[in-house]
Every structure is written in structure tokens, then in C-alpha cells.
Amino acid sequence: xxxxxxxxxxxxxxxxxxxxxxxxxxxxxxxxxxxxxxxxxxxxxxxxxxxxxxxxxxxxxxxxxxxxxxxxxxxxxxxxxxxxxxxxxxxxxxxxxxxxxxxxxxxxxxxxxxxxxxxxxxxxxxxxxxxxxxxxxxxxxxxxxxxxxxxxxxxxxxxxxxxxxxxxxxxxxxxxxxxxxxxxxxxxxxxxxxxxxxxxxxxxxxxxxxxxxxxxxxxxxxxxxxxxxxxxxxxxxxxxxxxxxxxxxxxxxxxxxxxxxxxxxxxxxxxxxxxxxxxxxxxxxxxxxxxxxxxxxxxxxxxxxxxxxxxxxxxxxxxxxxxxxxxxxxxxxxxxxxxxxxxxxxxxxxxxxxxxxxxxxxxxxxxxxxxxxxxxxxxxxxxxxxxxxxxxxxxxxxxxxxxxxxxxxxxxxxxxxxxxxxxxxxxxxxxxxxxxxxxxxxxxxxxxxxxxxxxxxxxxxxxxxxxxxxxxxxxxxxxxxx
Numbered sequence: 001x002x003x004x005x006x007x008x009x010x011x012x013x014x015x016x017x018x019x020x021x022x023x024x025x026x027x028x029x030x031x032x033x034x035x036x037x038x039x040x041x042x043x044x045x046x047x048x049x050x051x052x053x054x055x056x057x058x059x060x061x062x063x064x065x066x067x068x069x070x071x072x073x074x075x076x077x078x079x080x081x082x083x084x085x086x087x088x089x090x091x092x093x094x095x096x097x098x099x100x101x102x103x104x105x106x107x108x109x110x111x112x113x114x115x116x117x118x119x120x121x122x123x124x125x126x127x128x129x130x131x132x133x134x135x136x137x138x139x140x141x142x143x144x145x146x147x148x149x150x151x152x153x154x155x156x157x158x159x160x161x162x163x164x165x166x167x168x169x170x171x172x173x174x175x176x177x178x179x180x181x182x183x184x185x186x187x188x189x190x191x192x193x194x195x196x197x198x199x200x201x202x203x204x205x206x207x208x209x210x211x212x213x214x215x216x217x218x219x220x221x222x223x224x225x226x227x228x229x230x231x232x233x234x235x236x237x238x239x240x241x242x243x244x245x246x247x248x249x250x251x252x253x254x255x256x257x258x259x260x261x262x263x264x265x266x267x268x269x270x271x272x273x274x275x276x277x278x279x280x281x282x283x284x285x286x287x288x289x290x291x292x293x294x295x296x297x298x299x300x301x302x303x304x305x306x307x308x309x310x311x312x313x314x315x316x317x318x319x320x321x322x323x324x325x326x327x328x329x330x331x332x333x334x335x336x337x338x339x340x341x342x343x344x345x346x347x348x349x350x351x352x353x354x355x356x357x358x359x360x361x362x363x364x365x366x367x368x369x370x371x372x373x374x375x376x377x378x379x380x381x382x383x384x385x386x387x388x389x390x391x392x393x394x395x396x397x398x399x400x401x402x403x404x405x406x407x408x409x410x411x412x413x414x415x416x417x418x419x420x421x422x423x424x425x426x427x428x429x430x431x432x433x434x435x436x437x438x439x440x441x442x443x444x445x446x447x448x449x450x451x452x453x454x455x456x457x458x459x460x461x462x463x464x465x466x467x468x469x470x471x472x473x474x475x476x477x478x479x480x481x482x
Contacts, residue, residue, distance in 0.1 A: 011107035013345065014097065017114050020349040021093055024356030025086045031360035032082050035465075036410075039374040042081045042132065043405025046071065047418045050408070055225040057420065062174040062218060063133055076412040081132055088135035092117070092322075095142040100326040102151045103285050104333040108341050112329035115348035119262035119325075122318035124355050133176050134315050140172030141182045141319035145292075148190060149285045149326075155194060161206040169211035174218070181303070182319055183208055185295035189288050192295075248304040251312040256297070259314040260321045267328040273335025281331060289323045296320040363466050370469070378462040378472050379406040382435065385460065385476070387411045390433055397422060397479075398435040399445045407435075419443040430481045438473040454479040 010018070038046050048056045049068040056064050067081065074080045093114045100113025118124040122134060147165045148156045172179035187204060190196070196204070222229055257264075274281045296317070304312065333341055358365070363375040383406045386396055392413035398404035404418035417425055417432075419441050425432075425448055434454055436445075457475035464470055 013107040013111035013342075016345065016349060017093065017097060017111045020352055021090065021114070024352060025089070027357055027360040029079055029082060029086075031363075033079055035363060035375055036078055036406075037375055037379040037402070038078065038081075038405035038409045039379070039402040043402045044418070044420055045081065045132070046076065046405040046408050047401065047416055047421055050415065051421075051424060053424075054221045055228045057231075058229050059133060060174055060176060060218060061221070063136065063176075067132075076409045078409055085132045085135045088132070088139040091139040092135070092142050095139070095146060096322070096325060098146060099142070099149050099323070100329040102149055103283070103326050103330040105151070106333055106338075108338070108345055109326070109329045109333040111345045112332055112341070112348070113326035115345060115352060116263065116266050116328050117322050117325040118348075118352055118355065119266055120259060120318050120322055122259065122315040123322065125359070134318065136175035137172060137179055138319045138322060140168050140175060140179065142322060144168045144172065144183075144186065145289075145323060148186060148288055153284065155284070156190065158196070158200050158203040158207065161203045161210065163207075163210070166207045166210035166214070169208065170214035173211060173215040178316060178319075180212075181296060181299045182292075183211065184299060185292045185320065188295040189291035192291050193284065193288055248309040248312055249301065251310070252300060252304055255312050255314040255317055259317050260324070263321060263324050263328065267324055267331070270328045270331030270335060274331035275335075277335050281334065283330075286327050286330070289327055292323065293320045367467055370467075372464055372467055372470075374402050376464045376467050377402065377437075377439070378465050379403055380410065380465070381462050382437075382474050383407040383410040385474075386433065386435060387414075389476070390414055395425075395429055395432040396435060397425075397432050397445070398437075399440040400435075400437045401441045403435055403437060403474075419445045422446065423448045425449075432479050434475075434477045434479050436475045436477075449481065451481050452479050453481075 045064060045067045048064055049071045052065075052068065053061070055061050067084075070080050070084065071077075096113045096117055097110035099110075101107055101110035103109065103113075122138075144165060147162060147168075150156055169179065169183050172182070187208060190204070191201065271281060300312075300316070303309070332344060336344065363373060366373060366376055379402060382403055386407055387410065390396055390411070393415065395415045395417070396404075396407055397417045398407060399419060401418040401420065404416050407414065408416040420443060422445060427449075432452075434457070436457065454477045457477035459473060459475050461471040461473050464472055
């Protein structure tokens with residue numbers, strides 16, 4: 001096994017992880033630059049970035065404010081959002097490495113913790129796509145666990161309030177509201193497992209209170225913009241239907257195996273190897289992570305029941321489930337010989353490289369499978385067609401958010417609206433170019449004023465990008481007010 005030597009040069013395990021993850025990130029950045037398109041959630045953020053608003057949708061606005069600044073500073077560079085996302089991914093990897101190292105006592109355990117985390121679909125798929133909010137939330141949740149997971153039998157202590165932990169918790173809340181669930185779950189697991197006395201519990205409560213106090217101004221802003229938030233959560237709500245709760249709980253029950261099945265399997269295999277070989281296969285850190293996940297599940301179930309939610313996304317569980325990666329790593333380290341553990345780490349690095357290259361080449365690989373992803377749509381060609389007929393400062397409205405985001409990225413001098421922002425169309429606007437496609441966004445495009453009338457649209461057909469068969473239809477039409 002590769003042992004840890006704080007203060008000395010990085011271990012071979014750390015270098016292996018750094019090189020592997022660096023290659024994966026690099027090839028995906030090259031792919032994004034080559035494709036030159038902005039899609040889905042990132043396209044939505046690009047369109048939002050044109051205006052400074054207190055609240056944009058149901059998400060915490062702080063992340064969007066940061067995105068606005070970065071996009072403007074980089075003149076809407078296509079890699080801006082990906083670079084930020086990969087900062088969160090690297091931060092997650094560093095913290096997972098440290099957790100695995102603490103729980104196993106060796107650097108190879110840290111490497112395995114990072115690699116096993118990629119068994120989660122959210123990590124191996126979504127974090128290599130465009131879910132920046134989720135990447136930030138996972139990073140801050142994993143980072144906060146460094147305050148609770150200690151080496152050996154050392155007990156986490158909170159004899160005074162922890163300003164560093166309060167800052168991490170606050171930044172996590174700034175990323176996504178659900179950070180509060182993970183904060184509550186961490187505190188609940190700590191209290192259940194260690195039964196702290198009142199002075200220590202009070203310090204932990206003060207730490208959490210400081211984080212919530214830092215987020216209070218944002219929630220006061222949200223409180224005065226409830227209509228915008230309500231519109232953003234409509235797709236998750238059951239609209240008063242008594243069966244909505246049942247659908248939400250069913251969706252939640254399916255999310256556990258959908259998100260965690262492979263990592264649970266790895267934990268099971270690791271435990272079988274470690275059983276009887278390690279002095280104690282289930283230590284206090286493993287119990288802490290287990291009870292933290294139990295508390296997370298219970299809080300989410302309670303949230304679904306109270307809110308009458310009918311939709312639950314698998315990735316919402318990933319910040320808690322990812323903590324089973326260092327648990328599995330610990331069991332593999334205890335159950336395998338040092339040389340075998342190193343071979344396992346190298347093998348998982350190869351798997352991660354395959355995943356990374358496959359993700360980067362996915363739009364090209366669709367040529368053989370016939371599958372058409374959003375990145376295979378002729379987004380850049382549509383943006384060029386729009387740019388040829390619109391001058392700087394003129395308005396474009398696109399019914400597809402990925403089309404809207406790519407237009408804005410390629411022509412930052414245009415004012416671009418999507419179905420999510422059309423309600424903010426300037427009152428003095430009197431001439432727009434409407435772009436409709438055969439694949440609109442899930443939200444319909446509704447003009448805020450009935451006084452708009454559009455000319456007969458001009459139809460265009462373009463071949464799919466990197467896919468040899470079929471064409472994609474889009475329409476351009478001038479619309480005037482009055």
C-alpha cells in the first residue's frame with residue numbers, strides 16, 4: 001500500500017488520479033470547444049445572464065449572478081461554464097481523496113474513493129455534461145464531511161463553533177437550496193452516533209445558524225419574488241392532485257437504485273473482501289456516513305410528502321450517496337493485498353478514461369448508432385443563419401433554449417430570449433426575429449403581449465451535426481408589435 005506522508009511530495013496514487021482526471025477534463029473541454037454549442041441548463045444560464053435580476057427561477061440566484069459576471073468577463077466564451085464546473089469536480093475529487101485516505105490510512109484508499117465515485121451516474125455522466133449547480137453542491141457537501149470524518153478512532157469535536165464549516169455550508173446553500181437537507185443530515189448523524197453534550201451541540205448549532213444567517217438575505221429576496229419561484233417549481237409539483245405525493249414517493253424510491261446501485265454493489269463486494277480480514281470493518285466513520293444517508297432519505301421523503309412533489313430527480317441524492325465511495329475504498333484496502341489494491345486503482349483509472357473519452361466523443365459516436373442528442377442538432381448553423389439577418393442590439397426569440405444559448409454565445413451583441421425569459425421582453429420592443437424548431441423546449445413560448453403579429457415563417461432544413469441521416473427543420477419569421 002502507498003502510505004501517506006503529509007508535507008512531502010504527492011504520492012503515486014495522487015499523481016495517478018490527477019493525471020487521469022486531468023486527461024478526462026481536457027478531452028471534454030476540447031470536445032466542447034470543437035462542438036461550439038451551449039445546451040440545456042447551461043444554455044438557460046447563458047440566456048439569463050443578459051439581465052441582472054434578483055431572482056431568475058426556483059434556483060438560488062447567487063450561482064446565476066456568478067455566472068453572469070464570468071460570462072461577461074470572458075465575452076461568452078463557450079468553455080467558461082465548463083471550466084467552472086470542472087473546478088467543482090476537481091474540488092470534489094480532492095476532498096474524496098482526503099476522505100478515503102483518512103478512512104483507509106493509505107493514499108491508495110484515497111485514489112479508490114475518487115474512482116469509485118464515478119460509479120454514480122450523476123458523476124460519470126452529468127458532471128461531464130452541464131449540471132453546474134449539482135457539481136457545486138456535491139463539492140461543498142463532500143468538503144463539509146471533512147469536519148466529521150477523522151482518522152482512526154479520533155472523534156469529531158465541536159468545542160467551539162467552526163467558522164470554516166459555516167462558510168462551506170453557506171456556499172453550499174448559495175449553490176442549491178437542498179444543501180440545507182444535507183446540513184441537517186450531517187448534524188443528525190453526528191448527534192445520533194456520538195451523543196454530544198450540550199456545549200458541543202450548541203457550538204454545532206451556532207455553526208449551522210451562522211451558515212443560515214449568511215443565506216438569510218437571499219431568502220428574504222426570494223420571499224418577495226414568490227411568483228417567479230412558483231413558476232419554476234411547477235414541473236415538480238402535483239397541482240393539488242392527491243396522487244402526486246404517491247408519484248413523488250415512487251419516483252424517489254426508484255431514484256435510490258437508479259443513482260446508487262453500482263456504488264452499493266461496490267460497497268458489498270468490498271465488504272465481502274474485508275470481512276474477517278480487518279479488525280473492524282464497520283468503524284465510526286462508516287456508521288456516520290450510513291446514518292447521514294439515512295437522515296437524508298428521511299428528510300427527502302418528508303419534503304416530498306409536505307410539498308406534494310410529483311417528480312424527483314436521481315441526481316438530488318448524489319451529494320449523500322457519493323460518500324459511500326470512501327467507505328467502499330476502505331473495505332477494498334482492508335480486504336485486498338496492497339499490490340492487488342493498486343491494480344484495482346489502475347484498472348478503474350482505465351475505466352474512467354474510457355468513460356471520459358466516450359463522453360467527449362458521444363456526438364460523433366451517434367453517427368453509428370443513429371441516436372440524436374441535443375449536441376447533434378445544427379445549433380451553430382442556425383445561429384449563423386440568424387446572425388446573417390440581425391444587426392447588433394436587435395432582438396431574437398428562440399423557442400428552443402439550446403438554440404437561444406448558442407445564438408447568444410456566438411453573437412453576444414444580440415439580445416436573445418427563450419421560453420424561460422420571454423415574459424421579460426422589453427415593453428418598447430417592436431421588432432423581433434422568431435426562431436422556431438421541430439424540437440422546442442418543454443416550456444411553451446408565450447408572448448407577454450397579445451399585440452404581436454408574425455409574418456409567414458421561412459422554412460429551412462439543415463443536416464444534423466455529425467449524423468449522416470436526416471435533416472432538422474427550423475423556421476425564421478419577423479414579428480412586429482401593433
